[in-house]
Amino acid sequence: MSEHPVPQDTARILVVDDDPTVAEVVTGYLVRAGFTVDHAADGPDALRRAGERWPDLVVLDLMLPGLDGLEVCRRLRSAGPVPVIMLTARGDEEHRITGLEVGADDYVTKPFSPRELVLRVASVLRRSRAAAPAAPRAVLRARDLTLDPATRRATRGGTELPLTLREFDLLAYFMEHPRTAHAREDLMRRVWGWDFGDLSTVTVHVRRLRAKIEDDPARPSLIRTVWGVGYAFEPDRTEDPGA
Numbered sequence: 001m002s003e004h005p006v007p008q009d010t011a012r013i014l015v016v017d018d019d020p021t022v023a024e025v026v027t028g029y030l031v032r033a034g035f036t037v038d039h040a041a042d043g044p045d046a047l048r049r050a051g052e053r054w055p056d057l058v059v060l061d062l063m064l065p066g067l068d069g070l071e072v073c074r075r076l077r078s079a080g081p082v083p084v085i086m087l088t089a090r091g092d093e094e095h096r097i098t099g100l101e102v103g104a105d106d107y108v109t110k111p112f113s114p115r116e117l118v119l120r121v122a123s124v125l126r127r128s129r130a131a132a133p134a135a136p137r138a139v140l141r142a143r144d145l146t147l148d149p150a151t152r153r154a155t156r157g158g159t160e161l162p163l164t165l166r167e168f169d170l171l172a173y174f175m176e177h178p179r180t181a182h183a184r185e186d187l188m189r190r191v192w193g194w195d196f197g198d199l200s201t202v203t204v205h206v207r208r209l210r211a212k213i214e215d216d217p218a219r220p221s222l223i224r225t226v227w228g229v230g231y232a233f234e235p236d237r238t239e240d241p242g243a
Contacts, residue, residue, distance in 0.1 A: 043067025142235035174233035
């Protein structure tokens, strides 16, 4: 598994899945990729294990006994920041989108390639552990928004915004590239680092971001929909009559 870009320091991954075969395969691939792995077979056990030793990332099955994956994700995110990759059944779009809405950073559909999952884990961890670059990026400002890429802190009117990992990266990208129409495919490449994937992931994150930074998310003025293209960040626009 040396082809996978794994962080040098060992990350602790909590795998939550009640299927022993899936859990064994996922755990085996992650261990061989250099991660330390803990396993929980249900929701309550996952919360208990996370409380005993907070993980660096959680691989979380959506359908679990005791507590489902959505509720586990909600409780984990209320306890502290932790990246979450959800495992969902193929075609279960409603639950998958709900998973993204409650704060999952990524998802993988079953049946899946264990190697792909390892790549997704490494990708999410890299972003969650992003430190200030050698040449620090400037603090970004637009209207009442302030975003500091070095500290990964964003505020609106002086109040810190509760952004997930991907929401922060998406807002940073928008603020660094204002007044430009971005296709969803381009956003997926630039923000998620994926050359392929379900574009509804971008749509859901834009909707969640609008709910946190717009005065009226139903009539957004900051993140404008460019019909037939994608989205544009408009820091100078005061109203949006059609998006």
